[in-house]
Amino acid sequence: MTISGRFPVPFLLLGVIPTVIPAPSAGSTHVEQQAADTLNDVVGIVRSAESGVPLAGAMVVVLSTGGSAVTHGDGSFRIAVPDAERHRIRIDRLGYAAATVEVGQGEPAAVDLEVAAIPLPDVVVTAVLSPTAANETIRPSAVFAQEKLQRRLAATVAQTVASVPGVAVGSMGPGTSQPVIRGLGGDRILMLEDGQRVGDVVNSGADHATALSPSSARRIEVIRGPSAILYGSNALGGVINVVREEVPRAVPYRATGFTSLQGRTATRAVGGSSQITVGVTEHVPLRVEVTKEQGGDLRTPIGTLAGTQTDTWSVAAGTSWVDDWGYAGGAFRYYSNDYGIPGGFLGGHTNPVRTEQERAAGRFRSVIRPGRGFEAIELDAGYTWYRHNEWEPPDILGTLFERQIASGEARARHAGWGPFASGAVGARVSWEHFGFGGALYSPNTRRRTQAAYVLEEIQLDPVLIEAGLRYDRVELEPNKEEMSDIGHIRARSFSAVSGSLGALVRVTGQFTLGASVGRAFRTPDVHELYSEGPHLAANSFDVGNPSLETETGLGIDVFGRITGQRLSVEVTWFRNTIAGYIFPQATGKLSRVLLPIYQFVGEDAALTGFESQLGWSMPAGFTLEAAASHVRGTIRATNEPLPFIPPLQGRLAIGYSPVDWFVEAEARMARSQERTGRFEEPTDGYAVLGISGGRRLTFAGRLHVVTLHLENLGDTEYRRHLSRVKEIMPEAGRSISLAYRVVF
Numbered sequence: 001m002t003i004s005g006r007f008p009v010p011f012l013l014l015g016v017i018p019t020v021i022p023a024p025s026a027g028s029t030h031v032e033q034q035a036a037d038t039l040n041d042v043v044g045i046v047r048s049a050e051s052g053v054p055l056a057g058a059m060v061v062v063l064s065t066g067g068s069a070v071t072h073g074d075g076s077f078r079i080a081v082p083d084a085e086r087h088r089i090r091i092d093r094l095g096y097a098a099a100t101v102e103v104g105q106g107e108p109a110a111v112d113l114e115v116a117a118i119p120l121p122d123v124v125v126t127a128v129l130s131p132t133a134a135n136e137t138i139r140p141s142a143v144f145a146q147e148k149l150q151r152r153l154a155a156t157v158a159q160t161v162a163s164v165p166g167v168a169v170g171s172m173g174p175g176t177s178q179p180v181i182r183g184l185g186g187d188r189i190l191m192l193e194d195g196q197r198v199g200d201v202v203n204s205g206a207d208h209a210t211a212l213s214p215s216s217a218r219r220i221e222v223i224r225g226p227s228a229i230l231y232g233s234n235a236l237g238g239v240i241n242v243v244r245e246e247v248p249r250a251v252p253y254r255a256t257g258f259t260s261l262q263g264r265t266a267t268r269a270v271g272g273s274s275q276i277t278v279g280v281t282e283h284v285p286l287r288v289e290v291t292k293e294q295g296g297d298l299r300t301p302i303g304t305l306a307g308t309q310t311d312t313w314s315v316a317a318g319t320s321w322v323d324d325w326g327y328a329g330g331a332f333r334y335y336s337n338d339y340g341i342p343g344g345f346l347g348g349h350t351n352p353v354r355t356e357q358e359r360a361a362g363r364f365r366s367v368i369r370p371g372r373g374f375e376a377i378e379l380d381a382g383y384t385w386y387r388h389n390e391w392e393p394p395d396i397l398g399t400l401f402e403r404q405i406a407s408g409e410a411r412a413r414h415a416g417w418g419p420f421a422s423g424a425v426g427a428r429v430s431w432e433h434f435g436f437g438g439a440l441y442s443p444n445t446r447r448r449t450q451a452a453y454v455l456e457e458i459q460l461d462p463v464l465i466e467a468g469l470r471y472d473r474v475e476l477e478p479n480k481e482e483m484s485d486i487g488h489i490r491a492r493s494f495s496a497v498s499g500s501l502g503a504l505v506r507v508t509g510q511f512t513l514g515a516s517v518g519r520a521f522r523t524p525d526v527h528e529l530y531s532e533g534p535h536l537a538a539n540s541f542d543v544g545n546p547s548l549e550t551e552t553g554l555g556i557d558v559f560g561r562i563t564g565q566r567l568s569v570e571v572t573w574f575r576n577t578i579a580g581y582i583f584p585q586a587t588g589k590l591s592r593v594l595l596p597i598y599q600f601v602g603e604d605a606a607l608t609g610f611e612s613q614l615g616w617s618m619p620a621g622f623t624l625e626a627a628a629s630h631v632r633g634t635i636r637a638t639n640e641p642l643p644f645i646p647p648l649q650g651r652l653a654i655g656y657s658p659v660d661w662f663v664e665a666e667a668r669m670a671r672s673q674e675r676t677g678r679f680e681e682p683t684d685g686y687a688v689l690g691i692s693g694g695r696r697l698t699f700a701g702r703l704h705v706v707t708l709h710l711e712n713l714g715d716t717e718y719r720r721h722l723s724r725v726k727e728i729m730p731e732a733g734r735s736i737s738l739a740y741r742v743v744f
Contacts (some may be wrong), residue, residue, distance in 0.1 A: 042087055044109030045075045048096070048659070055113065057703020057743045058093035059146065063100075063123070063131050067250030070743055073701020078253050081105060082324040082369065090123060094147040094696050094705060095659045098122070115659050116617070122146075126192070126221040126241040127230055129413060129422045129457060130375075135563045137223075138466050138502035138516050140166070140572050140611065145219035150705055150741055151692065153214060153262070155269065155293065155310070157191070157242060160214045164222050165572075165611035165629040168646035170722035172207045172538070173308035174267055174298050174732075175339030180722060181224055182574065183607045183631040183645045184237030187525060192231065192241040193333075196363060199384035201401045204527040205538040206724045207341045211359040211386065212242055213314055215260065215273040215291050219243045224611070225574060226500065226518030226555040229455050229468035230424070233498045234522035236553045236576065244275075246318040246331035247365040248285035252277055258743045262293075266711070266735035269295030269310070283323055287331075289316045297340075301717040301733040305725065307340040307352020320365075326376070328366035335359040341390075341537045344728045353398065353537040356389045375422070378411040390438070390537045398536045400437030405430060421464075423456035434526045441533040442544070443478040443489060445526045462506040466516075470498040474523040478530060486532050487546045494550050496521040502557075512561040522551040528582050528600045534593050539724070541591035542584065543599045551602070553578040566617040573610050577636075581605035583643065586679040596679075604636040607645075623664075625653040632675070643677025646670075647685070647721055663693040673721040683726065686718035702744045709737040 046058045054075025061068045062079055064087060069077040071093075081087050087105070092098045097116035103109040122143035123131045134141045142164040144152055154160045158169045158177035168180040181189050186203035191210055200211040214220060223239040231239055257276035263269060271293025280286050292313040298305040313336055320329020337357040343350050363382035370377060388401040411426030430449045436442040455468035473495040481490045502516030531544040559572040584598035591597050609631030616624040628650035633642030648671040655664030672685040694707035715734040719726035 042077075042079045042081050042089060042103055042105065042109070044077055044103065044111060046071050046077065046091055046093065046111050046113060047075055049112035049114045050659075052112075055093050055096070056698045056701055058091055058096075058113070061090050061092075061123075062250075063088045063090055065250065066245070068256075069252060070256045072254070073698065080251060080253075080322075092122070092146050094150075094703070095657070095662075122148075122219070124221055124223075125243065126195070127223045127239055129424055129455065135512070135561055135568070135570075136504070138464070138504050138514055140224045140557065140559060140570065142222040142224075143219060144217075144221075147694075147705070149217065149220065150707055150739065151694070153739065155264070155267075155295070157210055157212055157214045157220065157240060161220060161222050161240065163627070163651055164224075165613050165627045166224050166609070166631070167222065167629075168649065168722055169720065170206060170644065170724070171720075172341055172724040173305060173339070174295070175308065175310040175312075175337070176207055176209045176341070178202055178206070178208075178210065179240060180644075180646060181222075181237040182576065182609060183633045183642070184576075185644075187234055188237040188522060190231050190235045190239045192239060193361075194244055194246055194363075194365075195231075195241060196361075196380065196382050197232075197384075197405070197407075198359075199361065199386050199403060199405045200357070200359065201386070201388055201403060201527075203525055204401060204531075205535055205540075207353075207355070207390075207535075207537040208388065209337055209339060209355070209357060211335050211337065211357055213273075213291055213293070213312060213335070214242060215262070215271065215293065216275055216289050216314075216316075217242045217244055224572075225516070225557050226520045226553065226576075229453050229470050229498065229500055230426075233451070233470060233472040233496065233520055234551075236520050236522055236551070236555065236578065244289070244316075246287065246289075246316055246333065247327075247329045247363065248277055248287050248318060248320050249322070249327055249367070251279040251281075251283065251285045251322050253279065256744065258741055260739065260741040262737065262739040264295070264735060264737045266299055266732040266737075267295035267297070267308075267310070268299075269293060271295075271312075280319070283321055284319060285322065287316075287318045290314070298729070299733055299735070300729045300731065301715045302730065305342050305729040307342045307354075309340045311338040312336065325370075326366065326368040328364075328368075328379075330362065330364045332362045333360070335361075342725055342728060351393045353393075354391045355537065356391070357387075359384065359386045361385075373414055373417060375413045375415045378413070378426075379409075380411075381408045382406070392536060397438045398534075399440055400435070402433075402435035402437075404433045407431075419458055421457045421459035423454070425454045427452045439534045439536065440531065442527065442531045443480060445476055445478045445530060447477075447526065448475045449473070464504040466500070466502045466504075468500045472496060472498070472521070472523075476523075476526065476529065484532060484546075486530075486544050489530055489546050492524075492529065492546070494521075494523045496550060496552070510562055510564045512563070513559070514561070515558045516556070518553075518555045520553045520555070522553070522582075524548040524550065524582055531600070534591065534595050536595070539595065540584070541593070541595040541597045543597060545600045545602075548582060548600065548602050549580050551578050551580045551582060568615040569613070571610070571612045574608070576607045578605045578607070581635075581642075586643070586677070588679050605633060605642055606636055607631055607633045607642070621656055621658055623653075623655045623657060625651070625655075625666075627651045641675040641677055643680050644722055645673070645675065645677075647673035647683070660697065661693070661695045663691070665689070665691045670720070681727070683719055683721040686716065688716050688718060689713045702742055705741045705743075707739045709735075711735045711737065 096113035156177040158179040261272040273291035275289040316333040318331030392398040407430035409428040453470035500518035580602040633645040653666035
């Protein structure tokens with residue numbers, strides 16, 4: 001399959017950037033050339049500890065400021081930093097263990113990286129006060145960056161992070177994959193882009209795709225469990241943050257970025273992304289990005305799932321003013337996704353539905369470093385416009401969703417204050433407008449939100465304690481008050497206090513215990529309160545309940561971690577009890593247009609489960625990875641199962657990973673799910689095999705990475721329990737995915 005003529009011209013231009021940017025000369029290093037005039041810079045060279053060879057393509061990040069650079073062909077790097085005597089930097093390179101070292105300004109540093117089949121845990125920046133290694137966070141966390149992101153990158157964010165214990169994927173075709181964490185989905189999981197809410201309507205239907213592409217991500221972070229204090233009261237399940245750094249935080253000395261291309265035979269998809277950041281002046285960086293992916297219908301072992309094509313593209317640009325006091329700038333992104341929903345549902349639409357997504361978002365961000373006890377003052381403001389059209393054949397507008405969001409947030413972070421090791425205090429306001437059209441009878445609605453929070457860390461060696469409080473007030477106002485078939489449609493207001501308390505105890509140098517408890521509340525969504533009418537693409541007739549109350553959740557996590565040079569283990573037990581858990585209950589009845597009727601109800605529920613993962617670097621370069629997770633959801637009043645809860649699932653992989661290449665065989669498994677909700681069908685278990693490999697090479701002073709995946713080797717016919725199209729077709733059959741990436 002070839003890319004159509006709609007492929008954006010900027011992508012083609014960005015794709016040739018690595019070939020026109022001159023590579024560093026081999027005769028001398030940049031460290032030698034710059035040592036005389038870099039008193040305000042961090043400079044150095046990165047080498048292989050085994051051979052002493054300079055390493056190109058290593059990512060070097062100053063942890064305090066976020067300034068970064070990619071090492072050149074001679075292994076050298078240079079990063080501008082504010083005036084300070086010492087700085088901590090982290091160096092990541094494919095095939096090597098990450099290193100964190102302290103360096104001084106103007107003192108050329110030589111960093112030798114050790115070969116490692118399993119890299120050290122990456123740094124988390126989401127839901128924490130300062131960059132923290134994933135194995136040192138109070139909440140179970142996973143980070144996809146560097147090679148891990150390259151290996152797992154898929155068409156959607158949900159598919160990319162599906163290997164994380166506790167994460168499952170719900171879908172109505174390949175373009176609509178939605179993440180489910182610990183049995184919770186929709187807006188109980190906050191989907192963020194550089195810490196800002198995406199602003200789509202993914203929680204209003206299983207047929208809705210997340211307006212977020214993973215292909216240009218610098219990193220993707222997954223935080224499991226209640227994370228309500230910093231990001232919002234409704235994050236009962238967790239947070240997924242796609243980090244791109246659209247507003248540049250530093251000025252690069254040379255143009256940096258990447259270009260990637262990928263293709264998949266399961267959907268005959270082909271696409272790519274390219275991103276470049278350049279220094280326009282000494283204080284002004286410019287970041288430009290473009291992505292494009294186009295795919296056809298999903299191929300399965302028993303046939304093709306018609307009507308599941310995708311056509312996604314986006315462009316973005318951002319700039320800022322960077323100085324010793326911090327930075328301030330803005331960014332703009334446009335995202336478009338034209339995808340299909342299959343037909344063939346009993347009682348529903350017989351022909352595929354075409355869906356058009358459009359999202360335009362602008363943001364302002366500033367980080368000020370005032371000193372005098374404050375580490376940083378962060379200011380964020382944004383505006384998002386989103387439109388979602390569902391077209392019934394031939395060209396009938398079945399459903400329309402529109403959403404506009406204006407928001408602002410201020411946060412002050414401090415370092416050590418008396419007994420507090422670090423902390424933050426902040427406030428957020430937002431104004432939203434929801435519009436509906438087509439066959440939906442839901443009233444247009446306005447929503448206003450105000451919130452204030454405080455989060456503090458106390459270091460009592462060997463114990464780290466984290467405590468936080470948050471207050472939220474939410475007001476919803478439909479455009480008119482009326483008595484309807486679903487009840488009294490009227491304005492509603494909700495307010496509540498959320499809180500969290502956690503502790504981390506380092507028992508030994510390698511063994512850590514942790515526990516946390518969090519109280520969070522979630523406001524009923526506009527769709528859950530006021531919806532009334534057919535949602536044809538989702539094969540449902542949705543009936544809201546304007547008298548629903550808030551969900552109030554109490555989440556408990558207890559975990560143990562072992563982190564060593566060759567062995568890493570983490571086991572977590574969790575329990576979420578949610579009063580007034582809101583879900584669409586199947587009534588077993590058909591509407592006047594012969595669609596299944598789903599009534600939104602609120603019931604007390606409990607979700608209990610475990611997550612476990614193991615990584616072992618065996619002798620001779622072999623690696624073993626294993627993961628398993630399970631959640632059990634129950635309606636407490638009746639002891640009935642909650643609907644759409646994933647079964648016990650796991651992953652087992654064995655690999656071999658020398659410095660310049662890798663190969664890995666894996667098995668993905670799931671048990672049958674027979675604990676089903678009312679009118680929900682059970683699903684058989686499955687085991688699916690795959691194999692992948694990759695090659696890393698330095699050419700023309702730049703790092704090139706090629707990866708190949710062979711998925712579902714046995715062409716196994718299997719169905720995921722959270723798939724809404726499992727009654728029509730199984731999941732993808734035997735498939736090959738190929739990806740190429742060059743870092744410059």
